[in-house]
Amino acid sequence: MFRLIMVTGESLSPSYQEGDYVVVATIPFLLHRINAGDTIVFHHDKYGNMIKQVDSVDDPEGRVYVVGTNPNSVDSWRFGPIRREDITGKVIWHIPRRRD
Amino acid sequence: MIYELITALDKRLGFDRASAHCDIPCGIYDPSAAQIAALTVVRMIDLITDLESKGNPHDAAFHNTLGRYVTVKEEHAEKAKHEIRIIWGDYIKPQHVEKHPGVHDVVYKIMMLGSKSRQTTDRDAAVQLVEAINQFAEIFWDTKGIATKRAKAPYNPPLEIVYPAL
Numbered sequence: 677m678f679r680l681i682m683v684t685g686e687s688l689s690p691s692y693q694e695g696d697y698v699v700v701a702t703i704p705f706l707l708h709r710i711n712a713g714d715t716i717v718f719h720h721d722k723y724g725n726m727i728k729q730v731d732s733v734d735d736p737e738g739r740v741y742v743v744g745t746n747p748n749s750v751d752s753w754r755f756g757p758i759r760r761e762d763i764t765g766k767v768i769w770h771i772p773r774r775r776d
Numbered sequence: 777m778i779y780e781l782i783t784a785l786d787k788r789l790g791f792d793r794a795s796a797h798c799d800i801p802c803g804i805y806d807p808s809a810a811q812i813a814a815l816t817v818v819r820m821i822d823l824i825t826d827l828e829s830k831g832n833p834h835d836a837a838f839h840n841t842l843g844r845y846v847t848v849k850e851e852h853a854e855k856a857k858h859e860i861r862i863i864w865g866d867y868i869k870p871q872h873v874e875k876h877p878g879v880h881d882v883v884y885k886i887m888m889l890g891s892k893s894r895q896t897t898d899r900d901a902a903v904q905l906v907e908a909i910n911q912f913a914e915i916f917w918d919t920k921g922i923a924t925k926r927a928k929a930p931y932n933p934p935l936e937i938v939y940p941a942l
Contacts, residue, residue: 680782685796690865692796697782717794727794746866748798764794771779 677703679765681717683727687744687751688715692727695773700765710740710760715767718742718758723750725764805867807913810859810886811937813852814906817893818933820849821902850894856905857890860912868919876915882908906935913938 683696692698692715700717710716714730718740728742728751739757743749752758785791824845832838864883873879889905892898910926917924923941928934 680786680791681794682786682791683796684793685798686866687796687798689796694796697779697786697791698794723795723797725792725794727796744796744798746796746798747862750797771782774779 677701678768679717681725681727687746687749688727688729689746691745692770693773697771697773698727698767699769699771701768702765710763710766715770716740716742717764717767718762719764720755720758720762722755727767728752805863805916807859807863807909807916810856810863810909811906811913813856813859814890814893814902814909815929815933815935815937816852817849817856818899818902818906818935820845820852821893821897821899822933824849824897825899853890853893853902853905856909857887860886860909863912863916867916872915872919876918879912879915882912882915886912903935906937910936910938 679700679702681698681700683692683698684694686694698715698717710730710733712730712732715727716730717725717727720726726742728744728749731741731743731752733740734757737757738760740760740763741752741757743751743753824842827838827842827845860883864879868879886905886908889901889908892901893905914924917938917940920940924938925941926936926938929937
């Protein structure tokens, strides 16, 4: 139902940074409510487990477009939309790494 | 507190990782793109003022040229803000802030002046934008242990720009 996951990489910087933790809800009914602006964790065949922000959702096709906030982000601009069934969960809590 | 607790649990249990994957190793930062963008804003304001002051008829050619100047001014003011946000968000670390406690204020000033430069043709605001980005560049290069020098840009507008003394 819930999973704790550590963020690696900087494509969601400055909101999420390397070493931050997120709590991800894997409850199916919550996943049906994926909206633009949500942060999600999903599996990609080439890149493995990824965390990105939802840019848009194409409901009839079951496709979700994801983006990073860093211009060097590898996301749907590169690999296209992801399938809804590849989504592991939605971030419901962000625990940032201490930066002081 | 919560973070430390989770870190301790992570060490014992080994939580999964999720990659916020970047294509390029995110280590190439340089404020020069923002500096050039800010200079471009001043240049566009000069061209807009010049176009208007020459008493050109307000015909299609006039509006076309004016529109192009305004568009470039808009784009470059936003680009200047964008480039600074990247360096500030992705590069500046707590130890940099400790050494340069005013860096956040400088960035905020750049954001405000960048917006004003988009909204108006206030040349003073655009020149202040160039100077605020110069101040940011001095901080940035100092964090790299690189001295800086000031010299006038070798093109219009010939405003003073901070360069790394490499």
